[in-house]
Amino acid sequence: MTYNTTVDSISPEGAVYYLFGATGDLARRKLFPALFSLYKEGKLSENFAVVGLARRPRTNEQFRSDLYDSINEFCRYKADDAELWNRFSEHFVYMSLDINNVDGFRELNVLSTELDHKFGIPGNRLFYLALAPSLFGPVSFNLRDGGLLESTGWNRLVIEKPFGYDLPSAQKLNEQLNQVFKEEEIFRIDHYLGKEMVQNIQVIRFANAFFEPLWNNNHIANVQITLSETVGVEERGGYYDKSGALRDMGQNHMLQMLTMIAMEPPSRLHGEDIRDEKVKVLRSLRGYTSGDDVRKHVVRGQYSEGQVGSKELPGYRQEDSVDPESSTETYFAAKVFVDNFRWAGVPFYIRTGKRMPVKTTEVVVEFKSMPQNVLFAQKHDLAPNLLVIRVNPMEGIYIKINAKKPGSDNAVQPVSMEFCQSCQIGINTPEAYERLIHDAARGDSTYFTRWDEVSHAWEFVDRIAQAWREEKSDLAFYPAGSWGPEAAGRLLDEEGFHWWPVNGQEEDNVIWITNSGK
Numbered sequence: 001m002t003y004n005t006t007v008d009s010i011s012p013e014g015a016v017y018y019l020f021g022a023t024g025d026l027a028r029r030k031l032f033p034a035l036f037s038l039y040k041e042g043k044l045s046e047n048f049a050v051v052g053l054a055r056r057p058r059t060n061e062q063f064r065s066d067l068y069d070s071i072n073e074f075c076r077y078k079a080d081d082a083e084l085w086n087r088f089s090e091h092f093v094y095m096s097l098d099i100n101n102v103d104g105f106r107e108l109n110v111l112s113t114e115l116d117h118k119f120g121i122p123g124n125r126l127f128y129l130a131l132a133p134s135l136f137g138p139v140s141f142n143l144r145d146g147g148l149l150e151s152t153g154w155n156r157l158v159i160e161k162p163f164g165y166d167l168p169s170a171q172k173l174n175e176q177l178n179q180v181f182k183e184e185e186i187f188r189i190d191h192y193l194g195k196e197m198v199q200n201i202q203v204i205r206f207a208n209a210f211f212e213p214l215w216n217n218n219h220i221a222n223v224q225i226t227l228s229e230t231v232g233v234e235e236r237g238g239y240y241d242k243s244g245a246l247r248d249m250g251q252n253h254m255l256q257m258l259t260m261i262a263m264e265p266p267s268r269l270h271g272e273d274i275r276d277e278k279v280k281v282l283r284s285l286r287g288y289t290s291g292d293d294v295r296k297h298v299v300r301g302q303y304s305e306g307q308v309g310s311k312e313l314p315g316y317r318q319e320d321s322v323d324p325e326s327s328t329e330t331y332f333a334a335k336v337f338v339d340n341f342r343w344a345g346v347p348f349y350i351r352t353g354k355r356m357p358v359k360t361t362e363v364v365v366e367f368k369s370m371p372q373n374v375l376f377a378q379k380h381d382l383a384p385n386l387l388v389i390r391v392n393p394m395e396g397i398y399i400k401i402n403a404k405k406p407g408s409d410n411a412v413q414p415v416s417m418e419f420c421q422s423c424q425i426g427i428n429t430p431e432a433y434e435r436l437i438h439d440a441a442r443g444d445s446t447y448f449t450r451w452d453e454v455s456h457a458w459e460f461v462d463r464i465a466q467a468w469r470e471e472k473s474d475l476a477f478y479p480a481g482s483w484g485p486e487a488a489g490r491l492l493d494e495e496g497f498h499w500w501p502v503n504g505q506e507e508d509n510v511i512w513i514t515n516s517g518k
Contacts, residue, residue, distance in 0.1 A: 014047025014121045015153070017111055019465030020139060021130035022052030022063070022094065026160070028189075031130065032067050033075035034433040039088050040077050043438055047122075049115040051108070052094040063094035076431065091119065097187060099131075105146025111131070112148060123153030126441060133162055137176030144180045145448040158440050161252050163449075166465065167458035174451055187440045192253040192361075192430030193447035194439075197391040201260045201363075202274075204389065204397065207440045211387070212265075214367065217346045221384065222495070224340045224349045224364040225257055226502050228356040232303070232313070233330070234481070237321035246300070246468075249352040251461045255282065256449070257391075257509045258348055261363060262338050271446035274454065282456035286337040287463055294467035295474060301331035303355040313355060313480035327475050328358050329468070330354045347495060351488060355480035359502040361391040374496030383414045386500065394503050396420040 017035070019027055052063050067089060071079045079085045095106045095111060116123060127143060129136055136159055147153050157177070164170025177186055192198055198325040205211055214220070227249055233240040241249065259278035261422065268275040288294045304315040317324050331353030338348065367385040386400040398418035405411040439447060476485035482498070492498050 012043075012045055012438065013153075013363055014045045014119065015051045015124035015126050015441060016110075016115055016121055017441075018125070018127045019046065019050060019126065019130065020053045020097075020099070022369060023054040023056055023058070023066070024130055026130045028070045029074050030431075030433045031128065032070040034431065034437050036071045036075050036079070036088060036437055037077055037430070038433050039201065040084065044441075047120045048091055049119050049121060050092045051111065051115070052092065053097045053108070055096065055098060057096050058094045060093050064089045064092055067092055081109050089509035099135060099142065102142045102145050105142045105148060109147040109330075112151070117150075121153075125149070125151060125153065126156045126158065127156070128158045128437075129386045130160060132174060133159075133164065136173060137247050140177055140180040149180070154185075155181065156185050156187060156440055156443070157181050158189060158437075160189050162247065163188055163252075163454050164458065165243075165379070166462050167455060170213075170454055170458050174454075176338070184445070186204070186451075187436075187445060188449045188451075189436055189452065190256050190447075190449055191432040191436065192391075193256055193449075194434075194436040195361075195391050195395075196430070197389055197395045197397075198257060198260060199435075199447065200397075201257075201389060204387075206265055216342045217344055219348055219367055221366045221368045222347045222492075222497050223258075224366070224500060225254060225261075225350040225351070226363075226364075226499075227253060227257075227361045228358055228483075228502070229352075229354045230308075230356060230359045232355050233316065233319050233322065235320065237319045240330075241322050241326055241328050242421055245330055245352055245354070246461055246464060250332060250350070250464075251457050252336075252449070254350045254352055255457045256453075256461070257361075257363060258336065258338075258350065259453075261365075262343055262348070264342065265437075268420060271444055274446050275450045276309060279440055279450070279452050279456065281338075282453060282460070284338045284340045284343075285456075285460050286339050287460060288467065291467040291471055294464055295339070295471070297336075297491070298334040298464055298467075299476065299485055300329035300468060300474060300487070301353065301476045301478050301485040302326075302328065303330050303353070303480045304477045306355065306482065308357070308481040315480065316354075330476065331356075331478065331484045331488075333484065333491060334464075335491045344438060347497075349492060349497075349499070349500075351484065353478075353484050356483060357481055358502060359393060363389040363391070364500045364502075365389075366497070366500070382412060386416075388500075390503055394420065 019031060021027060035044065035050065052058070068079055068085070093111070094383040095108060097108065115121060125148060129139060131139065132237055140157065143149055164173050184255070187417070207216060259281040262281045263277040264280065266277050288297060302316050305318070306313045316322060316328070316330050317326055331351070333349065335350035336350060338346070365387040369384050382402050383400065389400050390396050396419050398416050400414055400416045402412050403415040405413045436447060437444070478485045478488055489499060
């Protein structure tokens with residue numbers, strides 16, 4: 001196991017990377033560009049090979065041509081250095097594979113041995129399954145029965161979400177994987193954990209003396225986590241109508257970001273110690289005990305027809321492959337409590353939705369207001385202090401404080417000081433899949449989800465889903481292009497709070513001091 005303190009100085013050992021689903025959208029948009037960026041930056045050993053695996057036939061030349069097109073369209077670097085490209089692409093081969101036929105896996109094992117000899121690879125295997133979860137088990141069994149796990153090096157399995165549909169299905173899937181792989185060999189990707197500012201949460205919290213002493217219920221009034229999308233379900237209507245926002249975003253991305261904000265300081269910067277603290281947060285989540293409890297604390301919505309500018313947008317029920325009577329949520333918001341000594345009484349508000357005005361992911365930490373009728377609070381309506389962590393698409397942080405208005409007699413105005421990380425680094429900031437593939441190749445599981453994290457998250461989400469199944473009338477509609485149902489605002493109103501504006505929707509009366517030239 002590696003340590004985060006030396007993450008940049010540790011290069012992965014040589015390995016064969018097996019990309020199942022190599023002709024799919026994820027490989028084209030994310031995985032191929034990530035591998036090229038790692039290679040160009042010297043973070044990928046020369047002793048590697050990549051085997052693209054899918055059912056459709058392809059020659060090596062066709063596969064490398066697809067690879068070239070993918071990198072030039074989606075990678076932050078271009079394949080404009082012919083010598084570099086030739087060295088990189090010669091490590092890629094393609095094999096047509098029927099994943100239900102174990103004989104094909106035996107042929108793949110023979111090819112793997114040849115690649116080991118050709119590129120000096122010490123028998124290490126990394127299997128990346130960009131496949132439907134229902135195929136994880138069968139592929140794992142055939143990897144074992146086809147002899148691919150009998151090499152002298154390590155074996156690691158990387159799998160994408162969704163990890164199950166609910167807790168029972170996740171347990172069944174995990175039992176299948178555990179028949180073949182050990183828990184420490186399974187790397188469950190949540191790509192939000194690879195984002196720069198999500199990983200930066202730990203540094204902001206634990207490396208700054210003016211944050212950590214205040215990071216508790218004595219000083220923090222509430223925490224707001226927003227993950228909004230401007231797109232609808234597009235061509236994913238068939239999948240999404242069986243999933244919904246709660247399972248698609250809530251069970252993984254939203255709860256993972258909540259654990260990063262709420263976790264206790266780990267004893268060491270070690271993957272297992274960090275994940276131990278995240279699990280403690282999930283265990284401390286106050287579960288909803290009844291349908292009434294869910295109705296009081298959770299809002300579910302579905303976008304209806306709307307308009308953004310001059311563009312007319314269809315409602316969810318008008319999307320392709322969606323049931324015209326569907327009750328699937330495209331939006332949910334919830335008031336969540338972490339019942340431990342640090343956070344007792346502090347509400348965490350989470351919301352995510354499609355067809356919203358702005359695409360953004362942000363965490364807003366609102367600090368408690370100054371005592372009323374004391375000093376400046378006697379004459380001024382002081383705004384609360386905020387710490388905002390911007391995850392996507394802009395990366396950075398800003399802090400809102402109160403300051404004297406220049407040229408006045410103690411008039412107070414809010415001032416926001418901003419650090420824009422993406423403004424400094426620009427397009428060449430490493431992307432989430434680069435970090436996560438690099439970590440998996442080095443055996444660093446810090447930013448991958450462990451089974452107990454997955455199971456506790458499903459326990460929490462399943463109670464909400466069950467209540468919704470029993471009370472279909474709770475669905476609220478919101479126009480496409482809006483911020484969701486009005487009921488989401490009432491979650492905060494009853495505590496005297498409100499949703500803070502997010503990136504692209506800042507308040508007009510705030511003076512900005514920024515490194516971005518804003």
